[in-house]
Amino acid sequence: MEAPHLTRNGNTSQRRKWCKVALYTSVFVLIVISFLVSTVFYLLHNKQPQGTCWAHGSLESYTPTANKGTMIWKWSLKHCQGLVKDHNEHLIIMESGDYFIYAQINRITEMNESFMLMLYKEQGITLNKAVGPNNGSENGTVNFGRPFYLQKGDKLYCELNVNSGKILLGNQSYWGLYKI
Structure with missing residues (x-):
């Protein structure tokens, strides 16, 4: 009995790992960017003075x-x-x-x-x-x-x-x- 060929050129599992890494990195970068944008928006639009009047x-x-x-x-x-x-x-x-x-x-x-x-x-x-x-x-x-x-x-x-x-x-x- 012969083992099935899961990959034709032997590198597919390697590419899948890189795709997962790229996907997770993209998600992380988008989360960081959205956090920074929302923080800047809050700081620019919150005109209340520091402390209590x-x-x-x-x-x-x-x-x-x-x-x-x-x-x-x-x-x-x-x-x-x-x-x-x-x-x-x-x-x-x-x-x-x-x-x-x-x-x-x-x-x-x-x-x-x-x-x-x-x-x-x-x-x-x-x-x-x-x-x-x-x-x-x-x-x-x-x-x-x-x-x-x-x-x-x-x-x-x-x-x-x-x-x-x-x-x-x-x-x-x-x-x-x-x-x-």
């Missing part, structure tokens, strides 16, 4: 008036380019989304009336208000913090109902937000 204002000056006071803030914005812009007493929202807003005001001495901190969007649209103590200790604090959905173009600002200069400036009184 955080805008923090310390009270620089407070000028009391009859019912309220003008509050000027010293702003520090981190990673907020294209998201939030500061303008003296206002923060202007440049991109719609969820933001966590916080505020704290400290008074220096006991007062006859309670003091109230109000957060507004635009003129007269109250987002939040918190009432601080008027007596009990020499100084008092009012603060709040909560999330809000804000639209592009919203202007935010804080006011007090205190008509005296008994508010602490600098790091003792502040407000700000971060994008969530």
Whole structure:
């Protein structure tokens, strides 16, 4: 009995091995190329800044008036380019989304009336208000913090109902937000 000839010239199994190697190499190269292309596409189209946008204002000056006071803030914005812009007493929202807003005001001495901190969007649209103590200790604090959905173009600002200069400036009184 004679063994069957599987190959005519004896090299067919050798060619099959090279075809398999070429096929596997081609598949591997295509996977690597598709990964690189998708990574480059993601990096080019993802315009979010690195880190979380955080805008923090310390009270620089407070000028009391009859019912309220003008509050000027010293702003520090981190990673907020294209998201939030500061303008003296206002923060202007440049991109719609969820933001966590916080505020704290400290008074220096006991007062006859309670003091109230109000957060507004635009003129007269109250987002939040918190009432601080008027007596009990020499100084008092009012603060709040909560999330809000804000639209592009919203202007935010804080006011007090205190008509005296008994508010602490600098790091003792502040407000700000971060994008969530």
